[in-house]
Amino acid sequence: xxxxxxxxxxxxxxxxxxxxxxxxxxxxxxxxxxxxxxxxxxxxxxxxxxxxxxxxxxxxxxxxxxxxxxxxxxxxxxxxxxxxxxxxxxxxxxxxxxxxxxxxxxxxxxxxxxxxxxxxxxxxxxxxxxxxxxxxx
Amino acid sequence: xxxxxxxxxxxxxxxxxxxxxxxxxxxxxxxxxxxxxxxxxxxxxxxxxxxxxxxxxxxxxxxxxxxxxxxxxxxxxxxxxxxxxxxxxxxxxxxxxxxxxxxxxxxxxxxxxxxxxxxxxxxxxxxxxxxxxxxxxxxxxxxxxxxxxxxxxxxxxxxxxxxxxx
Numbered sequence: 181x182x183x184x185x186x187x188x189x190x191x192x193x194x195x196x197x198x199x200x201x202x203x204x205x206x207x208x209x210x211x212x213x214x215x216x217x218x219x220x221x222x223x224x225x226x227x228x229x230x231x232x233x234x235x236x237x238x239x240x241x242x243x244x245x246x247x248x249x250x251x252x253x254x255x256x257x258x259x260x261x262x263x264x265x266x267x268x269x270x271x272x273x274x275x276x277x278x279x280x281x282x283x284x285x286x287x288x289x290x291x292x293x294x295x296x297x298x299x300x301x302x303x304x305x306x307x308x309x310x311x312x313x314x315x316x317x
Numbered sequence: 318x319x320x321x322x323x324x325x326x327x328x329x330x331x332x333x334x335x336x337x338x339x340x341x342x343x344x345x346x347x348x349x350x351x352x353x354x355x356x357x358x359x360x361x362x363x364x365x366x367x368x369x370x371x372x373x374x375x376x377x378x379x380x381x382x383x384x385x386x387x388x389x390x391x392x393x394x395x396x397x398x399x400x401x402x403x404x405x406x407x408x409x410x411x412x413x414x415x416x417x418x419x420x421x422x423x424x425x426x427x428x429x430x431x432x433x434x435x436x437x438x439x440x441x442x443x444x445x446x447x448x449x450x451x452x453x454x455x456x457x458x459x460x461x462x463x464x465x466x467x468x469x470x471x472x473x474x475x476x477x478x479x480x481x482x483x
Contacts, residue, residue: 198348211339211346213380237414238376242347245372254353254363260372261418 181253184286184311193251193278200235200272208239235268240302244294247276252309262305273297286311320405320440320452326396328435332387337427339381340370367426375469405477415476422467431460448481
């Protein structure tokens with residue numbers, strides 16, 4: 181939980197990192213109803229010319245959102261927008277990079293990117309939140 | 318059929334119930350480890366009037382909660398997004414989910430019913446070099462509560478890339 185009084189431009193959220201597994205893909209397919217075989221069927225993915233199955237863009241967006249809400253608090257987001265730039269592959273270590281870019285009273289804007297351990301940007305995003313003040317929500 | 322003809326077309330409306338089990342499992346799937354998504358007590362302590370949902374849950378809520386008996390009669394003029402995308406891919410275009418935006422107006426809580434109304438907001442065809450085209454389809458979905466108050470606005474952008482065969 182971040183309070184408005186503690187928010188400053190340049191403030192960074194703790195990085196969350198996670199090595200993407202095929203189990204992540206299957207679990208997200210089941211939780212979202214997105215059964216595009218490119219995300220769970222290695223045989224079909226390879227036949228389509230892919231090196232392997234790859235992550236759902238919305239899995240990555242969901243993981244990045246989890247890091248965002250861990251930082252600004254659940255229920256404070258007013259906007260979250262992502263651009264899917266590259267695929268994430270099993271074995272990639274996904275790392276969240278979240279920085280405050282503007283503060284106006286209790287309103288903050290943040291940049292939110294998801295990058296891999298190989299330096300590939302998977303998601304380029306931004307968010308806005310309405311933070312609580314200390315001593316009163 | 319030109320893709321631009323779809324601009325302004327409505328998508329079929331739906332009514333979506335937010336259920337607790339799917340929210341908890343979705344939170345696990347996106348590694349949302351906060352206890353508020355699974356525990357009524359933790360949600361209350363955090364100031365919510367019910368169990369909230371992770372920020373991207375509304376994107377998948379219809380998969381879980383569009384219960385058959387709650388659905389409104391199908392608007393005969395509504396465009397089917399599947400048909401539109403199939404039409405656009407006929408020429409071999411590669412379909413990609415390009416961008417996704419959420420605007421949050423009020424918390425989505427377990428037990429709520431959301432009313433979903435979608436519109437094809439924009440279709441842009443850009444001509445590239447050597448006959449390549451890039452089509453961007455923007456679909457806006459407004460989720461409102463039973464009283465008609467806005468809850469979440471979702472804007473989904475698809476990219477269709479067509480590269481001419483050499």
